[in-house]
Each structure stands twice: as structure tokens, then as C-alpha cells.
Amino acid sequence: MTDNEKQQRKAWFSQAVDDCMSSLYAMALRLTNNSADAEDLVAEAVTKAWKSLHLLEQPDRFRPWIYAIQRNLYISQYRKKQARPDTSSYDALSDGCSDGEIAALLIEQPDEFLSWWANPEEAFVNGLLGDEIVKALDAIPEAYRETVILVNLEGLAYDEAAEALGVSPGTIRSRMNRGRTLLQKQLWLHAIDAGLVSQDSIMEST
Amino acid sequence: MKKHDHTDHQSGIIDSDCLEAFDHVYAYINGELHDEETKAKIEHHLSHCKSCYSRAEMERKINDRLKAAQKPSPPKQMKKRLKDLIDGF
Numbered sequence: 001m002t003d004n005e006k007q008q009r010k011a012w013f014s015q016a017v018d019d020c021m022s023s024l025y026a027m028a029l030r031l032t033n034n035s036a037d038a039e040d041l042v043a044e045a046v047t048k049a050w051k052s053l054h055l056l057e058q059p060d061r062f063r064p065w066i067y068a069i070q071r072n073l074y075i076s077q078y079r080k081k082q083a084r085p086d087t088s089s090y091d092a093l094s095d096g097c098s099d100g101e102i103a104a105l106l107i108e109q110p111d112e113f114l115s116w117w118a119n120p121e122e123a124f125v126n127g128l129l130g131d132e133i134v135k136a137l138d139a140i141p142e143a144y145r146e147t148v149i150l151v152n153l154e155g156l157a158y159d160e161a162a163e164a165l166g167v168s169p170g171t172i173r174s175r176m177n178r179g180r181t182l183l184q185k186q187l188w189l190h191a192i193d194a195g196l197v198s199q200d201s202i203m204e205s206t
Numbered sequence: 207m208k209k210h211d212h213t214d215h216q217s218g219i220i221d222s223d224c225l226e227a228f229d230h231v232y233a234y235i236n237g238e239l240h241d242e243e244t245k246a247k248i249e250h251h252l253s254h255c256k257s258c259y260s261r262a263e264m265e266r267k268i269n270d271r272l273k274a275a276q277k278p279s280p281p282k283q284m285k286k287r288l289k290d291l292i293d294g295f
Binding site for chain 1: 276
């Protein structure tokens with residue numbers, strides 16, 4: 001590679017990193033819960049991405065590609081170091097989403113929640129702040145949380161999220177169903193705490 | 207298709223149309239439902255089932271709030287650190 005080609009490559013890489021720096025940092029911060037560790041993690045991911053750039057087959061897939069690099073670095077290094085307990089087992093997560101599983105998922109929810117979910121108070125939903133929803137997200141298991149974050153906060157398509165997490169698009173769809181249901185349940189608990197769920201709707205459902 | 211509640215709370219039975227809608231509704235509102243036949247089926251169901259329609263609307267609103275949620279900004283020193291790092295490659 002000539003010097004000129006290397007400079008062009010570096011300029012492209014620098015711009016690509018710049019374009020997704022905010023998301024990389026936000027994701028690193030969510031993973032590490034610590035700004036210094038998050039900065040280190042992003043720097044390591046950028047270094048590894050540069051060294052592996054020849055492996056990137058499609059330049060327009062840079063974003064999910066570097067997300068995957070950063071996440072894998074976190075799993076291999078930071079999680080060990082921090083010994084953070086994972087709230088769910090990735091191995092135990094279902095890749096499918098059959099009717100039976102969906103029925104089981106819904107049936108395991110309290111009737112009061114299902115009733116509220118089917119007819120949520122408009123005032124409650126309209127009054128929800130994004131930050132409140134992000135807080136509610138913190139309470140759901142990691143595998144679902146990161147899927148919802150990648151798709152709904154970072155705006156990745158399912159196939160991009162699948163690439164970033166090293167799973168199939170079908171798994172993303174399945175995790176979205178369960179993750180968003182668990183999120184609704186957290187929001188319902190939040191609504192009860194805030195006195196926003198009408199007693200009538202609870203009584204009607206019992 | 208008649209309008210119906212999402213669940214029969216007495217028996218715990220969940221309507222099969224609602225189950226199918228649940229299976230696809232997140233992909234639908236996220237713009238990830240590409241099969242036209244399934245998409246038409248879901249749209250038909252949502253236009254006839256008050257419960258699933260309400261829930262889909264809530265999900266859309268939650269999506270909007272999540273997109274608008276504040277993200278932590280990268281610290282200035284990190285931007286400089288990455289610039290210096292890339293310059294050194």
C-alpha cells in the first residue's frame with residue numbers, strides 16, 4: 001500500500017469512527033458503568049478495528065462491525081475484570097419464537113398487567129419520558145436490553161443488530177418480542193408506583 | 207373479524223390472531239416486516255382489534271421516546287484521545 005493509499009484509508013477510517021463515536025461511547029458506558037473504562041474500551045475497539053480493517057468486507061457495514069468488536073472486547077476483558085454478574089444466560093435464550101413460546105410468555109404475566117397493556121392509559125404513555133424508559137430498560141436482562149438498545153436507541157436494522165451481537169436476525173426478532181414485553185412490565189410497575197394505573201382497571205381484570 | 211379483548215382472563219386463553227399479531231408487531235412497527243402477505247394480515251388485524259391496536263400505538267410512542275432519549279456525550283478528552291490514536295496509526 002502506498003503512503004497516499006494509507007492516508008486515504010486512514011481518513012476514511014477516522015470519519016467512520018467519528019460518525020459512530022457517540023454510539024460507541026454510549027454503548028461502552030452502558031456495558032462498563034464507568035466513564036474511564038468506557039473510554040478505554042472505545043479506544044481498544046478503535047485500535048482493533050484499524051488492525052482488522054482488511055477483514056471488513058462491506059464498508060457500509062462498519063457500524064455493526066465495530067459494535068461487535070467493542071462488545072467482544074468487553075466480554076473477553078472487562079466482564080472478567082469486573083466480575084459483573086450477568087442477569088441472564090445467553091445460552092438459555094431461545095432463538096425461535098413459536099406460538100407456544102409466545103403464549104407462554106404472555107400467560108406468565110399477571111392478568112392485571114395484560115389488562116393494562118391491552119388498554120394503556122393514554123395520559124400515562126404520553127407522559128413517559130425517554131429517560132424514564134431507559135431507566136426501566138436497566139431492569140431487564142442484559143441480552144434483551146442490548147437488543148432493544150441497538151434497535152430502538154441506536155437505530156440499527158435487525159440484520160445489523162444481529163451482526164453486532166453475533167446472532168441470527170431471527171434471534172433479534174425473538175429477543176425484541178421478549179425484551180419489549182419485559183420493558184412493558186417494568187413500565188407497568190412504574191405506573192403503579194406513580195399511582196397512574198387506575199384501580200378500576202385492576203379490579204376489572206381480577 | 208370482530209373486535210375482541212386481547213385475552214380471556216377467566217380461562218387464560220389468548221386469541222390466536224392476537225398471538226400472531228404479537229409475534230410480528232415489533233418487526234412491523236420497527237419497519238422490519240418485509241413479507242407483504244404477513245404485513246397485510248397484521249395491518250388487517252390491527253385495524254380490527256382494539257387491544258392490539260392500542261398496544262401497537264403504545265409501542266410506537268415508546269419507540270419515539272427512546273429515539274429522543276438523551277445519550278451520554280463522549281467527553282472532550284476522549285475525542286482528542288481517539289484523534290491522536292488514529293493519527294498515530
